[in-house]
Every structure is written in structure tokens, then in C-alpha cells.
Amino acid sequence: MGAPPMPPGPGGSRASGIGPLLREWRRRAGVSQLDLALRADSSARHISFVETGKSRPSEEMVLRLAEHLDVPVRERNALLVAAGYAPRFPETPLDSPGLAVLRDGLDRLLAGYEPYPALVMDGRYQVVAANRGIALLLEGVAPWLLTPPLNAMRITLHPEGLAPRIRNFREWRGHLLDQMRRQLALLRSEPLRELYEEVAGYRLPPGGDERVGGHSPLALPMVVEHAGRRLSFLSAIATFNTPVDVTVSELAVETFLPADPETADHLRATLSQPASS
Structure with a gap:
């Protein structure tokens, strides 16, 4: 950025x-x-x-x-x-040896959320880590969207991505674009602005106009079709407290919690086998 x-x-x-x-x-x-x-x-x-x-x-x-x-x-x-001073905060590449402990901690955190989907993104919504729950949701996404570096906004909003399977796509799209606009109001980032203009310009898939804002008393859910079932998720984003490195400050952990018992049961049944070590 x-x-x-x-x-x-x-x-x-x-x-x-x-x-x-x-x-x-x-x-x-x-x-x-x-x-x-x-x-x-x-x-x-x-x-x-x-x-x-x-x-x-x-x-x-x-x-x-x-x-x-x-x-x-x-x-x-x-x-x-x-002001004429040297930068105070370093920007350490995420794959550097100095961040090995952090990467290991994030991997353990993501595994701990299973079977619920969870991923880690940087400030440009590039996916730097994800668990098996996310892999489950990505079934059917065009292979070119899953070629690194993966971008969460492209995968979600592109008509060859998750968009056709999100039943309340117009609501969810509006939520994501609002989130990006708020970020752009805080940061001057040309790459982020280019990404916003790109994903905002994607054609809308047919359907996806179901309104489920009243589905949950907690927050707007993302309702996705998977294997003939409707899965409903509430999204939560966590960031690091008091970071002193630019890279770490821009990392965000997004988790998708089941919004109903049926979604939780389906995830547990589908991902019942423990992750391989």
C-alpha cells in the first residue's frame, strides 16, 4: 500500500x-x-x-x-x-526468518478454527494463509482465480468466483465495497484503489438478489450454496494490537462463524477428519 x-x-x-x-x-x-x-x-x-x-x-x-x-x-x-526523520517502523517481508514464529502462530490459529473457515490477508486483500474450511468454500471457483497470489476480493466478487453461489450477493457485495471505501478514506493506496475499481466493475451474476438482512440478529450473514446446501456465515476480522512492524500492522485474520446450527453441523460432517500434520 x-x-x-x-x-x-x-x-x-x-x-x-x-x-x-x-x-x-x-x-x-x-x-x-x-x-x-x-x-x-x-x-x-x-x-x-x-x-x-x-x-x-x-x-x-x-x-x-x-x-x-x-x-x-x-x-x-x-x-x-x-518531518525530516528516518522511518521508525520496519516493513519485514512475511516470508523472512524473523517472522517464522508469527507464521507458525497464524497457522496454528487457523487450524484451531477448523472446521470453520478462516484466512489471513494483507493490506491488499492478498491471502497469505488459509485453513481447510476456506478450501471447502472455494470448490467450483475458476482455477485462474486460485493461482497465487490469491486475492480475497477477486475470489469473492468475480463472476467466476464465489459470486454465483452467494445467495445474497448484492447485499454482500455492497458490504465489501463499503469496507474498501472506508479503507481508502484512511489510506492513500493506489494499488488498493485499482483493486476497488476492478472489483466494483465486475458484472453481476444472475440472481444473488435475495435479501437476508433480517436472517440474523447479530450481523449481515454471507449465505453460500455448497453441495446443495445453504450455508450461512457471520464474518469477523481481527488485527494485531499495537504492532511495530508495517507488515504485521496490515495483517488481518478473517473468520467465518456459522450463523445457524445447520451450517455448523455441515462443516463438522464435511471436515470431520483432522488436518494432516
Whole structure:
């Protein structure tokens, strides 16, 4: 995912670039200069000077402001660079030896969710790990969509993917596109925007207009046909708390919990054999 471009400041200095970026993040958060100053133990005058390029904040102040504005980890690096400092947070490739323990932990977590489907995605919805429950749902998906790198949005929304089997596809599609729009409102990511434009432009499969919003009192379910049965799932997404690595900060674990006893029974019966070690 791309970081916000660094705006040029007076005289073209790197340090002055943080002003417009900070102002944009503050406005996105709906926070006044005074409110931000109170939260960050600063003054409205100092915040104003930083935003207008009259003052250069310390590295610690940049991080403190970013923390109180809930700026994503990748974008905190962008703020630091715009202020003339080195990035603080590394971006470690997921396949690096340093993340071996994390990968092992994620694999164990996914296996623990079985027979319920679960997967791990990065910030571009690329699937980096999945369990047997997900494999079950992907039966019938076009092989080219299952060629690495797998993308969860393409697999779900493409007419050769899951789309024809999702009975409330229009509802579920609207939910996913809203989710991507919210993400784009927070992050300036050209690859993510390109993905959004791609999947939003897919033709709609016939059917899939069943409305099941009242099916569950908890949340909108995804209703999928599998082996002649209707399976209903509630989706939940978990992320890492207080990450200090860009890669880790953008990982998300999505689980699909049965929304009714029939779905739970079918999953248990279909995936009754333990996963091979």
C-alpha cells in the first residue's frame, strides 16, 4: 500500500511537508487543533505552527500526534519522513526468518478454527494463509482465480468466483465495497484503489438478489450454496494490537462463524477428519 505523497513546503524543504499531512489526518479524525493539543500534551499554537510549516516537531511529537490521531503504522513512517526523520517502523517481508514464529502462530490459529473457515490477508486483500474450511468454500471457483497470489476480493466478487453461489450477493457485495471505501478514506493506496475499481466493475451474476438482512440478529450473514446446501456465515476480522512492524500492522485474520446450527453441523460432517500434520 502506498504512503501519502509528501507535499512540498516553503522552499521545498522535507521538514515542512508534515504540515499538510498532519492537517489532513486531523481533519479526517474530526479533531480540532485544540483537542489534538490537549490529547498530545502540547498547545494549539504549536499544532498550528506545525501545520503551517512555521515549526518543526520533534520525532517524539510526530509519533505522539500520530498515536492520538490513530494514524496507521505505514503512514506514521510517512509523517516521520515528511518531518525530516528516518522511518521508525520496519516493513519485514512475511516470508523472512524473523517472522517464522508469527507464521507458525497464524497457522496454528487457523487450524484451531477448523472446521470453520478462516484466512489471513494483507493490506491488499492478498491471502497469505488459509485453513481447510476456506478450501471447502472455494470448490467450483475458476482455477485462474486460485493461482497465487490469491486475492480475497477477486475470489469473492468475480463472476467466476464465489459470486454465483452467494445467495445474497448484492447485499454482500455492497458490504465489501463499503469496507474498501472506508479503507481508502484512511489510506492513500493506489494499488488498493485499482483493486476497488476492478472489483466494483465486475458484472453481476444472475440472481444473488435475495435479501437476508433480517436472517440474523447479530450481523449481515454471507449465505453460500455448497453441495446443495445453504450455508450461512457471520464474518469477523481481527488485527494485531499495537504492532511495530508495517507488515504485521496490515495483517488481518478473517473468520467465518456459522450463523445457524445447520451450517455448523455441515462443516463438522464435511471436515470431520483432522488436518494432516
